[in-house]
Amino acid sequence: xxxxxPATLASLAAELGVSRTTVSNAYNRPDQLSPELxxxxxxxxxxxxxxGPDPVARSLRTRKAGAVGLLLTENLSxxxxxxxxxxxxxxxxxxxxGAGQGLHLVPINPEREDVAAVHRAGVDxxxxxxxxxxxxxxxxxxxxxxxxxxxxxxxxxxxxxxGIDDRAAITALAQRLTTLGHRRVxxxxxxxxxxxNDGFASVERQQAAHFHVQRARLSGVADALGAxxxxxxxxxxVERFDHSTASGESAAAQLLDSxxxxxxxxxxxxxxxxxxxxxxxRRGLRVPQDLSITGFDGxxxxxxxxxxxxxxxxxxxxxxxxxxxxxxxxxxxxxxxxLDTEILSGATAAPPRTAEERWFGP
Amino acid sequence: xxxxxPATLASLAAELGVSRTTVSNAYNRPDQLSPELxxxxxxxxxxxxxxGPDPVARSLRTRKAGAVGLLLTENLSxxxxxxxxxxxxxxxxxxxxGAGQGLHLVPINPEREDVAAVHRAGVDxxxxxxxxxxxxxxxxxxxxxxxxxxxxxxxxxxxxxxGIDDRAAITALAQRLTTLGHRRVxxxxxxxxxxxNDGFASVERQQAAHFHVQRARLSGVADALGAxxxxxxxxxxVERFDHSTASGESAAAQLLDSxxxxxxxxxxxxxxxxxxxxxxxRRGLRVPQDLSITGFDGxxxxxxxxxxxxxxxxxxxxxxxxxxxxxxxxxxxxxxxxLDTEILSGATAAPPRTAEERWFGP
DNA sequence: TTGAAAGCGCTAACAC
DNA sequence: GTGTTAGCGCTTTCAA
Numbered sequence: 001x002x003x004x005x006p007a008t009l010a011s012l013a014a015e016l017g018v019s020r021t022t023v024s025n026a027y028n029r030p031d032q033l034s035p036e037l038x039x040x041x042x043x044x045x046x047x048x049x050x051x052g053p054d055p056v057a058r059s060l061r062t063r064k065a066g067a068v069g070l071l072l073t074e075n076l077s078x079x080x081x082x083x084x085x086x087x088x089x090x091x092x093x094x095x096x097x098g099a100g101q102g103l104h105l106v107p108i109n110p111e112r113e114d115v116a117a118v119h120r121a122g123v124d125x126x127x128x129x130x131x132x133x134x135x136x137x138x139x140x141x142x143x144x145x146x147x148x149x150x151x152x153x154x155x156x157x158x159x160x161x162x163g164i165d166d167r168a169a170i171t172a173l174a175q176r177l178t179t180l181g182h183r184r185v186x187x188x189x190x191x192x193x194x195x196x197n198d199g200f201a202s203v204e205r206q207q208a209a210h211f212h213v214q215r216a217r218l219s220g221v222a223d224a225l226g227a228x229x230x231x232x233x234x235x236x237x238v239e240r241f242d243h244s245t246a247s248g249e250s251a252a253a254q255l256l257d258s259x260x261x262x263x264x265x266x267x268x269x270x271x272x273x274x275x276x277x278x279x280x281x282r283r284g285l286r287v288p289q290d291l292s293i294t295g296f297d298g299x300x301x302x303x304x305x306x307x308x309x310x311x312x313x314x315x316x317x318x319x320x321x322x323x324x325x326x327x328x329x330x331x332x333x334x335x336x337x338x339l340d341t342e343i344l345s346g347a348t349a350a351p352p353r354t355a356e357e358r359w360f361g362p
Numbered sequence: 363x364x365x366x367x368p369a370t371l372a373s374l375a376a377e378l379g380v381s382r383t384t385v386s387n388a389y390n391r392p393d394q395l396s397p398e399l400x401x402x403x404x405x406x407x408x409x410x411x412x413x414g415p416d417p418v419a420r421s422l423r424t425r426k427a428g429a430v431g432l433l434l435t436e437n438l439s440x441x442x443x444x445x446x447x448x449x450x451x452x453x454x455x456x457x458x459x460g461a462g463q464g465l466h467l468v469p470i471n472p473e474r475e476d477v478a479a480v481h482r483a484g485v486d487x488x489x490x491x492x493x494x495x496x497x498x499x500x501x502x503x504x505x506x507x508x509x510x511x512x513x514x515x516x517x518x519x520x521x522x523x524x525g526i527d528d529r530a531a532i533t534a535l536a537q538r539l540t541t542l543g544h545r546r547v548x549x550x551x552x553x554x555x556x557x558x559n560d561g562f563a564s565v566e567r568q569q570a571a572h573f574h575v576q577r578a579r580l581s582g583v584a585d586a587l588g589a590x591x592x593x594x595x596x597x598x599x600v601e602r603f604d605h606s607t608a609s610g611e612s613a614a615a616q617l618l619d620s621x622x623x624x625x626x627x628x629x630x631x632x633x634x635x636x637x638x639x640x641x642x643x644r645r646g647l648r649v650p651q652d653l654s655i656t657g658f659d660g661x662x663x664x665x666x667x668x669x670x671x672x673x674x675x676x677x678x679x680x681x682x683x684x685x686x687x688x689x690x691x692x693x694x695x696x697x698x699x700x701l702d703t704e705i706l707s708g709a710t711a712a713p714p715r716t717a718e719e720r721w722f723g724p
Numbered sequence: 725t726t727g728a729a730a731g732c733g734c735t736a737a738c739a740c
Numbered sequence: 741g742t743g744t745t746a747g748c749g750c751t752t753t754c755a756a
Contacts, residue, residue, distance in 0.1 A: 008749055019727040024751060033725065051506050056427060056484045057749035059418045060732050066482040067466060076455035076465065080448055093438035096469050100476065102483055103438070103467040104429060107459040114462065120428040121464055122418045122484045144413050370733055381743045386735060395741060419733035422748050 007050040016044055027053055059122060067102035068092075068325060069123035071141055073131040076105055082243065082271070083299035085129065087314030088151060088321075092127060095322025108137060115140040125325045127151060132194055132210035147328035151321045153212040160328075162320045162337040166213050167220040169310045169341040173294055174224030174266055176308070176343070180351045182264040182292060183230055186255035187221055187237040188248060188276060189214050189268040198247075199254070201239040203232065217268045217296065236262075240272065248275015249282075256283065263292065263352030270295035270302035270309055277305065277348070288350035298344055308346035313339050369412040378406055389415055421484060429464035430454075430687060431485035433503055435493040438467055444605065444633070445661035446676050447491070450513060453680025454489060461688045470499060477502040487687045489513060494556055494572035509690035513683045515574040522690075524682045524699040528575050529582040531672045531703040535656050536586030536628055538670070538705070542713045544626040544654060545592055548617035549583055549599040550610060550638060551576050551630040560609075561616070563601040565594070579630045579658065598624075602634065610637020611644075618645065625654065625714035632657035632664035632671055639667065639710070650712035660706055670708035675701050 013020045018041070025032040026041035033041075045052070059065045070092065072079050079085040096103045101124070107117050118140035125147040131138050133154035141148055142159065149160045177185060192201055192209035209215040222232040238254050240247035251272065252265060256279070267273035273295030277287055285291045288308075295302050298311025320337045327333045375382045380403070387394040388403035395403075407414070421427045432454065434441050441447040458465045463486070469479050480502035487509040493500050495516035503510055504521065511522045539547060554563055554571035571577040584594040600616050602609035613634065614627060618641070629635035635657030639649055647653045650670075657664050660673025682699045689695045 009751095010749070020750080021727060021752080022725085025726090028751080037725085052481050053751090054422075054749050055482050056418060056421045057732090058482075058751075059484055060416075060422050060734085061749080061751045063732075065418060065484060066479075067484070069464075076459050077452045080442075080452040080455065086442055086448075090439045090442040093442065093467065093469075096467075097438050097471060100469055100471075100479060102431075102469055102479065105455065105458075105465040105467070107455075107462055107464055109459060109462075117428075117462060117464065119414050120417050120420075122421055122427060122429070371735095372733070382734080383736085383744085384742060387742085390735080399741085415735090416733050419748090420735075422750085423733080423735045425748075 007045075007048045009050075009053060012041070012045055012048060012050050015048060016041060024053070056122070065122040065124050066100070067104045067123045068096055068322065069104045069106050069118075069121045069126040069141075071106050071118065071126055071128045071131065071137055072108065073110060073135055073137065074108075075110065076107060079105075079129075083301065084269075084297045084312075084314050087299075088129060088318035091315035091318025091320070092322045093318070094315075095319045095326065099322075099326045101326065106137075113137075118144070125149070125328060127321045127325055129321075130211075130213065133212065134194065134210050147325055149321050149325045151317060154210075155212055160324050160335050162317055162324060162339070163213075164312050164317075164339050164341050166216040167223070169312070169343075170217045170220035170266075170268070170296060171223045173296075173308070173310050173343055174221045175227070176349055177264050177266065177292060177294065178224055178228035178230075180292070180349060182352050183228065184259070184262050184352070185221075185225060185230070185235060185264045185266055186252075186259065186262045187218065187235060187266045187268075188251040188255065188272045189218060189237060189239050190243055190272070191241045192239055196241040197239050198241055198250075199238065201237045205239075206237060214268060221266050243269065243271055245271055245275035245278060248272035248277075249279040250275075252276035252279035256285075264349070265291065265293045267293065267295050270297040270299045270307060273307055273309065273348075274301065274305060277307070288348050290353060292349040292352070294349060298342075302346075303344065306347040307344070308349040309344050310341050311344050312341045369407075369410045371412075371415060374403070374407055374410060374412050377410060378403060386415065418484070427484045427486050428462070429466045429485045430458055430684065431466045431468050431480075431483045431488040431503075433468050433470070433480065433488055433490045433493065433499055435470060435472060435497055435499065437472060438469065441491075445663065446631075446659045446674075449661075449676030450491060450680035450683075453677035453682070454684045455680070456677075457681045457684025457688065461684075463688065468499075475499075480506070487511070487690060489683045489687055491683075492573075492575065495574065496556065496572050509687055511683050511687045513679060516572075517574055522686050522697050524679055524686060524701070525575075526674050526679070526701050526703050528578040529585070531674070531705075532579045532582035532628075532630070532658060533585045535658075535670070535672050535705055536583045537589070538711055539626050539628065539654060539656065540586055540590035540592075542654070542711060544714050545590065546621070546624050546714075547583075547587060547592070547597060547626045547628055548614075548621065548624045549580065549597060549628045549630075550613040550617065550634045551580060551599060551601050552605055552634070553603045554601055558603040559601050560603055560612075561600065563599045567601075568599060576630060583628050605631065605633055607633055607637035607640060610634035610639075611641040612637075614638035614641035618647075626711070627653065627655045629655065629657050632659040632661045632669060635669055635671065635710075636663065636667060639669070650710050652715060654711040654714070656711060660704075664708075665706065668709040669706070670711040671706050672703050673706050674703045 013023045026038045126141045128150045130152040152163045238251040265276050295307045295309035371385050375385045388400045466485050488503045490512045492514040514525045600613040602613050627638050657669045657671035
């Protein structure tokens with residue numbers, strides 16, 4: 001604890017025998033008063049312990065908070081653990097820093113849907129990072145009369161957005177697998193809705209997914225497999241609520257238990273893919289000789305492990321979101337930014353082994 | 363961009379033919395008016411597009427911003443790359459979340475010392491994370507009439523603080539080295555002041571360091587070596603401005619070039635130590651057989667590499683800082699929190715090789 | 725160069 | 741259960 005608010009601009013003006021305008025000018029428009037007077041004002045301020053204009057009062061008056069709000073559905077701490085989210089955060093922070101804007105992380109408790117924090121945030125705009133389309137916090141954000149930019153998901157009519165072409169990106173990746181000859185493919189995806197479903201995801205559930213990104217990625221895989229003559233309805237898709245390597249492990253186990261003939265696992269994130277690789281290792285399956293595995297995101301750890309995946313420019317995405325938001329006054333800015341992705345070939349995809357090889361070795 | 367602010371609490375009250383209090387109560391004290399009236403108010407609000415009470419105006423009135431400011435001297439993005447800072451951030455976020463407080467990251471540009479961002483931040487208090495004692499942003503924070511908690515450094519009279527006993531922790535670690543028999547020890551430390559000095563740091567510079575933590579850690583090493591009869595003035599200490607493995611590499615190179623007889627390198631952070639390990643490898647020095655290396659922090663990567671180091675509870679530190687700040691109204695809270703550390707034995711410290719062994723192998 | 729007046733939008737006593 | 745009254749501390753035309 002520090003001292004209690006001692007002086008205000010008004011009391012300082014009274015003390016000095018000048019008007020409040022003058023004191024205000026001393027802080028905000030040094031050129032509007034004589035250097036001598038300004039010096040006197042600042043000097044007296046110091047003497048009285050006046051800490052300068054109150055930021056909140058100033059914000060009320062100027063209608064500018066000088067900060068950008070960031071909404072994440074997960075706990076804040078999750079953002080500091082997930083490499084992709086972290087990259088986004090860094091990019092966004094960079095953009096804010098460049099514009100001298102604060103970054104206000106909105107405290108969300110996913111359990112008790114407390115929308116109040118959104119209403120309490122004194123910010124000039126919001127960046128919403130990857131939330132489900134039925135997220136109540138998102139609704140709260142959109143109800144506020146400030147510009148908003150959504151990163152990744154959801155797609156909301158009339159709201160600016162920055163993202164990638166998830167569907168095309170993963171289609172290209174999955175095509176590599178079909179080209180290599182894979183036909184028996186299992187899929188591991190992240191949560192599709194706000195309710196926990198750790199298990200197989202029916203086609204209905206996939207199509208009803210509240211996370212557009214996951215929906216798009218599954219469609220992309222379906223596109224590639226469909227083009228290779230594989231019926232999507234027969235492709236096992238396992239969903240996991242928590243985004244962790246442990247999830248990837250158990251999901252891979254579930255898939256491989258249900259169909260040991262699978263020759264490839266397509267994962268909709270690197271984290272899940274890294275988990276799947278752990279599980280393959282545990283089972284004595286060599287990757288990629290016995291099992292191909294692909295990821296999505298291109299996080300550093302994936303690269304270190306030579307994962308075959310899609311790299312998306314997460315830092316750039318954060319920066320773009322920030323820039324888009326901070327340029328909201330400019331009517332000529334783009335309303336939507338789609339960033340490029342790139343396939344990282346890695347070393348976890350190879351032709352499937354034939355049945356013969358499976359039994360008798362290479 | 364969204365819509366322009368359409369309605370205010372007052373206009374809504376007028377429209378409804380009720381007082382502003384009633385509308386305010388509808389939002390803030392549902393029990394103060396009939397459910398029916400409340401329903402009508404909210405309904406009309408929706409119809410008029412009234413987004414609910416303006417957070418800034420409310421903050422001005424209630425004198426509560428609902429957010430905690432975080433001051434870091436580095437670029438914000440640095441914090442997202444440094445594992446220790448990240449852990450702290452996560453802990454702090456956790457504490458804020460638990461209290462429903464936002465976390466306002468103050469945008470700092472280390473180049474152009476722009477203290478204005480500190481004055482502009484609408485927050486109820488500040489957490490200051492590891493800045494030099496002459497940091498102008500810190501001064502700005504302390505000039506504001508809000509509670510402040512410093513994490514790690516600097517130590518400021520009358521300001522709450524959370525940290526660890528850096529000196530004792532590293533003394534214990536360095537003692538392990540002296541006990542193993544090391545006498546020719548080199549030290550790699552982080553920046554000691556705001557000016558860049560990538561090279562040897564004289565004892566004077568060490569003692570004048572503006573970063574208390576580094577000063578304490580160097581003293582700690584000096585304590586241990588002194589107890590073993592090694593004169594500190596003869597111990598080479600190399601400083602690096604940037605905190606990166608590259609710094610650790612070049613610092614280790616500088617030390618080993620200047621004195622190939624060194625048998626151990628004490629680093630004041632894990633990042634630097636990991637860099638030093640890289641350099642040792644490059645030179646064909648085996649760790650720990652040919653060279654012992656120790657770190658500080660206990661970041662996950664250090665543990666993965668089996669680094670002999672001190673683990674400090676970074677997440678806990680962040681959480682403690684948040685809790686301390688948010689408990690500022692409570693006069694019985696501690697004014698200072700010192701967290702425990704623990705030595706991670708690792709596998710990078712071993713007895714020094716004798717001169718003979720050096721020449722003829724083990 | 726300085727000052728007077730008019731709010732920014734809201735909440736909190738306190739009275740009805 | 742509802743209204744009246746007073747500001748919270750500041751910036752900003754506009755006039756002097």
